[in-house]
Amino acid sequence: MARITAPDPARRNERSRSAILTAAYELVAEIGFGKVTIEAIATRAGVGKQTIYRWWPSKGAVVFxxxxAANEHEGRIALPDTGDLAADLKTVLRLSSDEMSDPALDRTYRALSSEILNDPVVQAEYRARLLDPLLEVTRDRLRSARETGALAPDTDLDFAVELLYGPLNYRWIHQLGPLTHDHADRLVDATLRALDRPATNGTSAA
Structure with missing residues (x-):
């Protein structure tokens, strides 16, 4: 007698989850985040709404x-360490600029940014899975530069990270101009000049 194998719930769940993520990503690309609904995602994925809500609490969470899933990179986030701090940071900011200025991603980025600000669940996921790992590896690279003498021994690494990424995000959020490689290079150069400048403790030369 042929052996009857029971369906594997884990495999079925993984197929459903993959279909939901693909449907959500495609719909956002096609019609924009604002017009996407949980119902539309469920219909495209061939599942019930309750299946989506079993894994995600909101539309923002599933789209994030x-x-x-669609843009995952293999392995841990890492920064290059060639021994040339300026060159390494320029490589990273150029890649970030390319991603943020990609017309195919810009609308999704902006919609997700709103969700991150307004949905605590999405914000926590963003911090844990994207922002905090990026900031940590950047601090690691700056710490290495500090240890080798490329940065001053008292360099505040948290402040250095803000100097590096803050202006890039400011320019993107307010659409103040294109995010070019030249702009990224200037940000790195300005950041390193600022970090190299000795503190004045609020005083100035007479």
Whole structure:
């Protein structure tokens, strides 16, 4: 008698989850985040709404997961360490600028940014899975530069990270101009000049 194998719930769940993420990503790309509904995602994925709500609490949460799944990079986030701090930071900011200025991603980025600000669940996921790992590896690279003498021994690494990434995000959020490689290079050069400048403790030369 042929052996009857029971369906594997884990495999079925993984197929459903993959279909949901693909559907969410495609719909956002096609019609924009604002017009996407949980119902539309469920219909495209061939599942019930309750299946989506079993894994995600909101539309923002499922779209964020879909974005990560479609753009995931293999392995841990890492920064190059060639021994040339300026060159390494320019490589990273150029890549960030390219991603943020990609017309195919810009609308999704902006919609997700709103969700991150307004949905504590999405914000926590963003911090844990994207922002905090990026900031940590950047601090690691700056710490290495500090240890080798490329940065001053008292360099505040948290402040250095803000100097590096803050202006890039400011320019993108307010659409103040294109995010070019030249702009990224200027940000790195300005950041390193600022970090190299000795503190004046609020005083100035007479």
């Amino acid at each position: 997961d879909a974005f990560l």
